[in-house]
Amino acid sequence: MAIHIFATGTSRGIGNAILDRFGREDVKIVGHRSNPADGDASIVADLSDPTAPRRAWEQALETLDGRIDVLINNAGVFEAVSIDAPDAAWADAWSRTMQINLQASADLCRLAVLHFRRHGGGRIVNVASRAAYRGDSPAHWHYAASKAGMIGMTKSIARGYAAENILAFAVCPGFTMTGMADDYLASRGGDKLLADIPLGRVAQPEEIAETVKFLALDAPPSMTGAVLDVNGASYVR
Known part of the structure; x- marks a missing residue:
């Protein structure tokens, strides 16, 4: 029986690589994107809307014949906000980042756990960030905080x-060759940032997708709660 997978944030970058990687496996996967695109069968949901996670989950369930075995939370935003920004802009940036990166993921994890309880179990793979452990730039406190929250949530689910x-x-x-990372590397001086990566290059989306595939399909159950770093040794724990 094929494994049924729902993955968020699959329109580009890591998410698109995840779709491609699972396309070579005996699974049935449905992706998600924020905006509709011609010829794309992905579920469309703007996760900045607090009602969107449930609607996306229910659509995924319908598409996958009422059963989801694996949830992959990959959707996220990486948007700068200066500490010098007006209070309202600062609060809006934090609210939007936390809603998309953490709250929507939490809502989907909750729905997944409730569903898995009725179907004998399942797996959750959350795509967080190196920033969860080493922090990020002065303009990205909220991003680092959201990803740290995702790690704490993952461990709590595993233990519970x-x-x-x-x-x-x-x-x-760590840095991955996606649209978000490309812009950031350019804005922060790419050569200087690359010098901080012992491997000498940023990761490719396909490398992250391979790691996600391992956790979703092959990792032994005793690995539950594990957090795998894929950052070229730019941060080691």
Whole structure:
């Protein structure tokens, strides 16, 4: 019986690589994007809307014949806000980042756990960030905080529901060659940032997708709660 997977944030970058990687496996996967695109069968939901996670989950369930075995939370935003910004702009930036990166992921994890409890278990893979552990730039406090929250949530799920065969893992990429990272590398001086990566290059989306695939399909149950770093040794724990 094919594994049924719902993955968020699959329109580009890491998410698109995840779709491609699972396309080579005996699985049925449905993706998600924020805006509609011609010829794309992904579920469309703007996760900045607090009602969107449930609607997306229910659409995924319908598409996947009422059963989801693996949830992959990859959707996220990486948007700068200066500490010198007006109070309202600062608060809006924090609210939007936390809603998309953390709250929507939490809502989907909750729905997944409730569903898995009725179907004998399942797996959650959360795509977090190196920033969860080492922080980020002065303009990205909120991004780092949201990803740290995702790690804490993943570990809590792993500890709380392992006895019910509900497993949770996280991946922490460093810089990855996506649209978000390209812009950031350019704005912060690419050569200087690359010098901080012992491997000498940023990760490719396909490397993150391979790690996600391992956790979703192959990782032994005793690995539940694990966080895998994929950052070229730019941060080691």
